[in-house]
Amino acid sequence: MSEPLSKIPGGMRYYFGAEARLRRSVEDTAMSVFDGWSYEEVTTPTVDYYALFERGMGHAEAHRSFRLTDTDGRLLALRPDVTSSAARAAATLFAERARPLRLCYAANVFRQQPRSHAEWRRESTQLGCELIGAGTASADMEVLIIAAEILQKLELSDFCITLSSVEIFNGVVAGLSLDEPGRAEMQRLIDIKDAAELQKFLAPHAPPHEIEAFARLTRLSGKRRTIEEAREVITNARSVAALDALENLWRVIESLNLTDFFEIDLGDVSGLDYYTGLIFKIYLAGAGGRVGRGGRYDQLTASFGRAEPATGFVLDLDAITEVLARNGSNLAQVSDSSVTVLSPANDENALFLQAKELRARGEKVKVISDE
DSSP, X not given: OOOOTTXXXXXXXXXXXXXXXXXXXXXXXXXXXXXXXXXXXXXXXXXXXXXXXHHHHOHHXXXXXXXXXXTTOOEEEEOSOSHHHHHHHHHTTTTTSOSSEEEEEEEEEEOOOOTTSSSOOSEEEEEEEXXXXXXXXXXXXXXXXXXXXXXXXXXXXXXXXXXXEHHHHHHHHHTTTOOHHHHHHHHHHHHTTOHHHHHHHHTTTSOHHHHHHHHHHTTOEESHHHHHXXXXXXXSHHHHHHHHHHHHHHXXXXXXXXXXXXXXXXXXXXSSTTOOSEEEEEEETTSSSEEEEEEEOTTGGGGTSSOOOEEEEEEEHHHHHHHHHHTTOOTTOOOOOOEEEEOOTTOHHHHHHHHHHHHHTTOEEEEOOOO
């Protein structure tokens, strides 16, 4: 069916003038912060093998990519994610570089979203960083501080970074003997915070007191008190170790006086398959949903070489720009310097010589036509 060329596909859009300048300023701010923490910029291919993203993101997330076939019949995809590409580069192109690797990027990603999605965009720009080869708690803290610094540099004070760990979920699931479809269904019910359905689902797999305890755990969120309450519920060693790691991070957050910007949310279960430890989501007042996400993914590089620890995050440039625009941000305010209007008159040579001289002095010009 032929589409009218006066329209653009749904989920895509133009950016113009003040909004385009604001987007550029947000990107420049983020990249400046990354540079300040010694991250090197990397640009990944826009089109890559679909299998790369399926292995990195998991089938369900990768399946939302725009897929195409090349002339040799190989299945390709428009990049729906940058982390998978960065992990491959670390294991191949940068295999001999000293660790840890610090990589950052500003890249367009493409995903097919359902129309009911709160922010229905099929093309968006991710600002992100990856810290590869460092498995310490300080590496996790580094990326958290970087995310907070970017938002503060953008003069956004009403944001919240929620912390959890997939190992808390994994520790509970290990004791339930669930198959992969069962695990996925349990994860879905936690994600949508449907406590009643979650309890029904778990009924055949655990005694009532354990089900009630886990349902309570997934509803816990807040500051330090959340960790204390979770200790009353968690009993398995794997989940306890994950909770200990979260508590250690929280102590550092407290010492840096950043608790206003962070919360614990034990009902957060990531939708991406590659996370292995700490996970976090970034929320901003005025946005329709989260504006960023990140966490630890210690097994992803094993798909392309040897496994090594890694952590990182991405921010949604478009969502952040929309909030800044609504708030009347002056981040990209245009200089109020005057504009010299030039008319061709009868001597175009003189006109453009004058324009060139003005521009050499850094002045703003506008050439108008006689027509």
